[in-house]
Amino acid sequence: MPVLNDASLLHEAAAWMNDSALSHLNAQGEVHMVEVGHRAATERKATAEGWIRLRPEVLQLVLQGRAPKGDVLAVARVAAIQAAKRTWELVPLCHPIALTGLEVVIDPAPAGDGLRVEASARTVGPTGVEMEALTAVQVGLLTLYDMLKSADPAMTIEGVRLLRKQGGRHGDWQHPGLEAGADG
Numbered sequence: 001m002p003v004l005n006d007a008s009l010l011h012e013a014a015a016w017m018n019d020s021a022l023s024h025l026n027a028q029g030e031v032h033m034v035e036v037g038h039r040a041a042t043e044r045k046a047t048a049e050g051w052i053r054l055r056p057e058v059l060q061l062v063l064q065g066r067a068p069k070g071d072v073l074a075v076a077r078v079a080a081i082q083a084a085k086r087t088w089e090l091v092p093l094c095h096p097i098a099l100t101g102l103e104v105v106i107d108p109a110p111a112g113d114g115l116r117v118e119a120s121a122r123t124v125g126p127t128g129v130e131m132e133a134l135t136a137v138q139v140g141l142l143t144l145y146d147m148l149k150s151a152d153p154a155m156t157i158e159g160v161r162l163l164r165k166q167g168g169r170h171g172d173w174q175h176p177g178l179e180a181g182a183d184g
Contacts, residue, residue, distance in 0.1 A: 033093050039126035044167035046121050048133035050160035052141050053114040058152040062115070063108060072147040073106050076117070076140045080104040083139030084121055084132040094131050097123050104136060106144075114155075117141055118163075128168050134160065 025031060061067045069075075081102055088096040101122040109116055119136035121129035141157045148155060164174040 031093065033095070034127075036095060036126040039169070041125050042167050043124050044122070044128050044165070046128060046130040046133040046165040047118065047163045048130070048137045048161065049116060049118045049163055050137040050141050051109060051114050051116050051158050052144050053109075053156045053158065054148060054152045055154075056112055058148055058155075059108060059112065059114065061151065062148070067148060068150060069147045072144060075147060076106060076143040077104045079143035080117065080119055080136040080140035084119065084136035087132045087135040090135060091131055095127050097125060097127065097129060097132060099123055099129065099132060102132070102136065104140060106140065115144060117144070128165060130162050130165055134162060 058067075062072055065071060081104060083090070084102050085099060088094040099121055101120075103120045105118045107116050107118075108114075117137050117140040119133045119140065121132040121136065123129050123132075137160055141160070145155055145157060161175060161177075163178060164172070166172045
């Protein structure tokens with residue numbers, strides 16, 4: 001591992017940070033929380049998704065409301081909402097964000113082999129809500145796993161990704177894997 005006090009390495013790291021916009025590192029390569037106080041408050045939105053693959057018979061139990069632990073979809077939605085509101089406590093360099101809205105949708109996968117969780121977070125503020133949307137998806141998926149693990153311990157969580165973001169300094173962005181205008 002390189003020594004961080006090497007002047008040439010610091011210069012290289014600082015140049016790379018400027019090119020890559022790694023704003024959580026200062027010129028000395030130290031981690032810090034980004035200052036956002038000077039930024040204008042703008043409307044921002046981010047949408048993320050993820051999947052949990054499970055046996056078709058377990059999926060049917062969920063969709064029919066007959067899972068051993070009750071309405072797992074409702075519990076997973078509430079867990080996702082709570083997680084988004086507490087993202088700043090879970091991810092060390094995230095700012096506390098006043099969410100103005102959060103929608104969590106859980107649908108069966110088209111192939112009938114799992115569930116898709118999508119979360120859309122909204123705020124009006126100086127920084128984005130990508131981490132809140134991603135955290136909501138992850139915790140929603142973990143809650144589904146927790147509530148269904150006795151029926152199918154081989155479930156797989158996969159494909160968690162940011163689908164799109166709107167607003168902010170860098171403008172709108174959509175995951176390159178999505179078709180123009182597609183909802184994901």
